Amino acid sequence: MSEKIDIYLNGDRLQVAVGIDLQQLQQQFAADQQVAIALNTEIMPRRCWPERVLQARDQVLIFNLVAGG
Amino acid sequence: MATKLTTSAKLITSANHSSPAALQSPLPDQQFLYYSRQLLLPDWSEQRQLQLQQKKVLIVGMGGLGCPAATYLAGAGVGWLLLADGDKVELSNLPRQTLFRVSDIGLNKAEAAAATLQQLNPFIRIDALSQMLDEAELVRRIAWADLVLDCSDNLATKLAINRICQQQQRCWLGASASGYQGYSWLINPASGGCLECLGHQQPLLPGGCLQQGVYTPLVGQLGLQLASMALQQLANGRRRRSFVQIYQxxxxxxxxxxxLADPQCKCCGVTADV
Structure with missing residues (x-):
């Protein structure tokens, strides 16, 4: 069984595999949606997602990009 | 495309100023009374009120975001508001676009909003642009304004404002909402990061209020946030770093x-200096 770490995704505690990056997290939890991701209160450019490996206790916000008003 | 400019001049009382250039000191009695609760704030003053009276704000879109934002900017005493919207008031707008009444249905939103706001504050100037702004018009109006609020409901307008403000190095505010999702932003080109860095360069899935509906209080909250952020920006002139406030x-x-700025962003791609 692979090792796990605890992170917070949209406020909820969650266990994910050690070594998972933002791109993999997005594919796992928001694959069909156009989203932006904030990691520890910084919004990460999309091209950085594969490089950012998650650490224990990281706080991640995944939110849909919308255009309405 | 020509843009129709309507001034609600008939609603302006003799106590009103014809333009923000008409600086008076101290505040006339009626205005002192009008702004008295605000003037009691520890960091507010007649001087600050007079400075706010000199400011010009462009609000693009007078829907669920633009109505609350404009209401509180007018009430606070921003000297000159320019409201832009080419749409007409519809029955389905009334629950969240609080400047409109049943009697406004069929009227242009910018004109109807300007008329209502002028009744709310007769001491400021409010103009209405009753057409959707094309690129050239946006360039001209953004250059005119001290601050731009994007309250539009479509991606094309948001991206155009983003691009032009980047070109003109203008700090700007905006918000977006659909369903239960929403966020507001302040983008300061000098600090890096823009709407395209956020991911808005990709065509979005079909959505918006027409397809997904919208949580009525959310657009109100976002509009109020925009007004508060705008007042802080106008009064303090603080050069804040670009940020996004995400609704959960x-x-x-x-x-x-x-x-964060994307160094390879086609729109900004700048080096931060804040």
Whole structure:
């Protein structure tokens, strides 16, 4: 069984595999949606997602990009 | 395309100023009374009120975001508001676009909003642009304004404002909402990061209020946030770093996040100097 770490995704505690990056997290939890991701209160450019490996206790916000008003 | 400019001049009383250039000191009695609760704030003053009276704000879109934002900017005493919207008031707008009444249905939104706001504050100037702004018109109007609020409901307008403000190095504010999702932003080109860095360069899935509906209080909250952020920006002239405030419906809270610049962004691609 692979090792796990605890992170917070949209406020909820969650266990994910050690070594998972933002791109993999997005594919796992928001694959069909156009989203932006904030990691520890910084919004990460999309091209950085594969490089950012998650650490224990990281706080991640995944939110849909919308255009309405 | 020509743009129709309507001034609600008939609603302006003799006590009103014809333009923000008409600086008076101290405040006339009626205005002192009008702004008295605000003037009691520890960091407010007649001088600050007079400075606010000199400011010009462009609000693009007079829907669910633009109505609350404009209401509180007018009430606070921003000297000159320019409201832009080419749409007409519809029955389905009334629950969240609080400047409109049943009697306004069929009227242009910018004109109807300007008329209502002028009744709210007769001491400021309010103009209406009753057409959708094309690129050339946006360039001209953004250059005119001290601050731009994007309250539009479509991606094309948001991206155009983003691009032009980047070109003109203008700080600007905006918000977007659909369903239970929403966020507001302040983008300061000098600090890096723009709407395209956020991911808005990709065509979005079909959505918006017409397809997904919208949580009525959310657009109100976002509009008020825009007004508050605008007043802080106008009064202090602080050069803040670009940020986004994201609404989390289940927690009923906003999370503020810094917007990082994408070094390879086709729109900004700048080096931060703030």
């Amino acid at each position: 419906h289940h927690q009923q809270q906003f999370s503020q996040c810094q917007l």
